Amino acid sequence: MSEPRSAPTIGQLVLSRQLQARRERAGLTRDQAGKLLRVTAATIRRMEMAEVGLKIPYIQMLLPAYGASDDEIATFLQMADEAARPGWWQRFHDVLPSWFGGHVSLEEAAKTIRSYEPHFVPGLLQTEEYARAVLTCGGVGRPDPARTERQVALRLERQSLLTRDGAPVFWAVLDETVLRRPVGPPDIMRGQIDRLLAVTELPNVTLQIAEFAAGHHPGTYSPFVLFRFAVPELPDMVYVEYLTGALYLDNAREVMEHMEAMDRMVAHAESARRTREILSEFRKGL
Secondary structure (H helix, E strand, O other): OOOEOOOOOHHHHHHHHHHHHHHHHOOOOHHHHHHHHOOOHHHHHHHHOOOEOOOHHHHHHHHHHOOOOHHHHHHHHHHHHHHOOOOHHHHHOOOOOHHHHHHHHHHHHEEEEEEEEOOOOOHHHOOHHHHHHHHHHHOOOOOOHHHHHHHHHHHHHHHHHHOOOOOOEEEEEEEOHHHHOOOOOHHHHHHHHHHHHHHOOOOOEEEEEEOHHHOOOOOOOOOEEEEEEOOOOOOOEEEEEEOOEEEEEOOHHHHHHHHHHHHHHHHHOOOHHHHHHHHHHHHHOO
16 A cells, blocks of 8 residues: 655655546546556545655556656656655654645645635744744644644744745735734734734735725635646645645636635735735734
8 A cells, every 4th residue: 555645745746647647648547547556546546646655666557558658657757756855844744734734835836825814824924923822722632832842843944935036926815803813912913913014025925904894705714725836737726724634625616716705805805005004003002
C-alpha cells in the first residue's frame, strides 16, 4: 500500500494530475489501471489526488500502459525524484495536521490567494502575539505550550511568502467581527491593527472590511480561501476549514460559485482605501 503523507509538494500535485490526464487520454478507467498494479481503483484515485506518494515502480508500470514514450517516462521519473524533496513545512510535521498540510503547499505555489475571514485575522497576516492567543484559546483540549510555540513558528514562517520575490497576490475580505472580537488584552489588538495597516502598504496585498452596517452578504456562512496557480495542470481550488478538518474543492461548479460569492463580497465590502481609514480609526479607540 502507498504511504500517506501530510503535505504533498506542488510538484507531486502536478505529477499526480499529469498521471490522471495520461490515463484518461489512454481511455483506461481507474479499475483497469488498478488491475495493472494489482491494487484497487481507490488506490489509483489516491495517487491521482496526491493523497499518497507516487511509487517509482508503479509509475514505471503505468506510463507504458498509458502510451508514454521512453523519453517521456524518463522525464517523468526525474521530475518525480525532484518533487519528492520535502517542502520546508515538513520540519513542522509534528504540529502540522494532515488536513492542513495541503493548504501550506498550495500557498507556496499560488499566484493569487483570495480569502474571506469572518472570525479572525488570516494566519498570513497575524502578529506573533495574536497568533499565540488564537492558538492557545482556539484549540480543543488542554493547551500544550510547547506545541503552541511550534504552531506559532510555523504560522510566522508561512508569512514570508508575502514579501519574497514573485510573491502571490493576497486579497482578503474581513468581516467587521474580526476587529470587534477581542483576542487577548488590548495591546495585542493594537499590535495586530498596526500589522494590518503595515501590510496594506505592500503592493501585492489588498484588504477590505465588510462592515455590519452594510448588511448581509454571500459569504456570511463560513471562511474560505481561493487559490489560483500559474501551473496549468492545477485547476483553481477552494479551501474550506471546519473544527477538525478541511475540504479541498476543485469541482468547476463549486469553484465558480465560490468565486462569484467572493466577487460579490468584494463589491459589497469597503474599498481598500476606506478600509485603511477604518483600521486607523479603530486603532485610535483601542
